[in-house]
């Protein structure tokens with residue numbers, strides 16, 4: 001049983017950019033974000049919005065992999081993970097995105113992590129086909145992977161649980177942990193601020209590790 005668990009979003013949290021927004025900007029027509037806008041308006045699930053955006057990608061795999069590399073994975077990730085693990089922290093990725101690009105980026109960085117993400121394959125020439133994960137206690141219709149369920153599982157296993165994220169879909173999971181262990185930027189920071197909920201801002205993912213380690217290990 002771990003002493004402490006950090007549950008982290010991937011796109012925009014471990015990386016500087018989200019895959020879906022880079023793909024929309026570089027590979028897709030101007031109306032590419034219509035599904036995202038439908039999700040924000042409550043007319044489409046988060047999962048369906050991403051799946052639809054990804055389903056329109058037509059490009060050689062090498063071009064899409066170059067885009068994945070440009071998502072800007074925090075170069076301090078591997079070192080920060082080592083320091084967190086040495087202090088008793090387990091780190092788990094909970095993403096409503098697609099494991100096709102997440103695992104490639106983590107592999108390229110030499111990082112091994114438990115990842116909860118929606119499965120997907122890149123067909124020759126496109127598209128990226130993202131599927132719902134097989135039903136489990138960690139899945140839901142809205143986002144595929146249920147980040148709140150991943151955090152609740154961590155809370156059942158460890159005395160200290162932290163969460164880090166940047167998106168609207170991170171809000172339910174973020175609210176499950178105390179404000180001092182709730183790390184946010186971007187849309188998540190805005191949504192928490194609107195609700196008067198506290199959080200700790202971060203610039204890059206490795207900042208989170210530094211803040212947790214300053215807390216004094218897992219004590």
Ligand SMILES: [Mg+2]
Nearest residue numbers: 009011012167
């Ligand atoms: Mg994100």
